[in-house]
Amino acid sequence: MVTPPSGTIVVVTSPDDATVDPVVLDLTERGEHVVRFDTADFPGRAVLASSLTGGGWGGTLHVGTRTLDLTRIKSWWWRRPSEFRLPDEWDDTTRKFAASEARAGLLGVLGSVPALWVNHPLANMSTNYKPLQLAAAARVGLDIPDTIITTDVVQAKAFVQAHHAGGRQVIYKALGGGVRSESLAATVPTTVVDVGDVDASIGSTAVLLQERIVKAHEVRLTVVGPHMFAVAIEAHTEESRLDFRVDYGSLTYRVVDVPGVVAAGVRALMSVFHLYYGAIDFAVQPDGQWVFFEINANGQYRWLEKKCVGLGISKALADALADGKMS
Incomplete structure (x- = not known):
């Protein structure tokens, strides 16, 4: 095993993430020690050995031929890691349990390391909810569009009618990132909404309607x-x-x-x-x-x-x- 020197930079992302390549090349040319790691390799091809002391979690993460000392990592770039990969022959319940345990264990230990995070996984997760973003943006003084999130057909229709009366259009936006699965990745486009588009289907799930800027x-x-x-x-x-x-x-x-x-x-x-x-x-x-x-x-x-x-x-x-x- 090769133990990296103090001050290791860890880039956590999938193998096909070309966005990180110029940054990794730049850092390598500066003489920095950079290790790429994908969470899909844990626990199958990466080994965590950590223990809790008075100063927090210490130990090692073995990645390929390298052993990372968790106390010698100076920065993490949490880019776009893959989902945890577990044996196909396991049943769904076992796979879900193992993935949950892997996520809680690995991210819990790595996330406690006192280093620069770009960004910490918990910070990334905190922005996953668009309503939270809009509320926070309004509180810090940024201008935001007139917006409702509703399952009420009466409110939705009134919102569209009020904006049309003022000469403004209304649009629909997905609250999340679209539909994603192992076989499907699709983004829901922004759509103009007319009064006739608002019907009982509004009640089937949460819907974001917004004035068109x-x-x-x-x-x-x-x-x-x-x-x-x-x-x-x-x-x-x-x-x-x-x-x-x-x-x-x-x-x-x-x-x-x-x-x-x-x-x-x-x-x-x-x-x-x-x-x-x-x-x-x-x-x-x-x-x-x-x-x-x-x-x-x-x-x-x-x-x-x-x-x-x-x-x-x-x-x-x-x-x-x-x-x-x-x-």
Whole structure:
């Protein structure tokens, strides 16, 4: 076994996550010791041996030919690890129990390590609920769209009618990330809702309805610690103006500045969720007003660096992980 030196950087992600490659290369060229680890390898190909002392959890995590001393890790990049992989021959109940135990044990031990986390798994989980995001954004002073979450057909119809009376459209957005399983990954697009679309099916599950913001363009604001990287995303088709994810080919990009009041609100929002990294979506109205849509604690950014050469998000991540400072 090879024991890494003090100050190891651990990148926790799936093997096919190409987003981390430029950061890992940068860190390696700086002489940093970087280990990639995927939670799918635990417990099958990775071995945890930890014990609790007065100073917290210590011990080792064996990953391939490397042995990580948990007390010598200076930073973690919790990117996009895979689900725990367990033997196919086990029955569903056994697999679910083993996965639950693996998650509680591994994440509980690793999550207690006093190192820089980008981001801590618990911090990522805290942003999973869009209603919580919107409430927090409103409290820190960011502008948000008029929004309801309902299973009440009467409330839903009244909301749509009131906005139509004011000359505004209403849209439906999925509250979660869409449908995902081992065989399916689908994103639910943003959809315009008319009064005739509102029927008893509203009561089948929670539904988010929101005023449609008139946009000059959108902004993806990527935050890495103290650094903010704002890119205007300009849509050139009707479909992409509603939801730019449906037609990336119609988009153009440019780097923009962040208004001071928005930057202050974003820093407060990052603090609320204990995030070091975040990808935040805004609509910018024709009068220049920024309206908050959502924050993704683990949002993608590499496509923006390819469109805006020299943007510097990867470098900022490498700097943070190499520095390892927790504040």
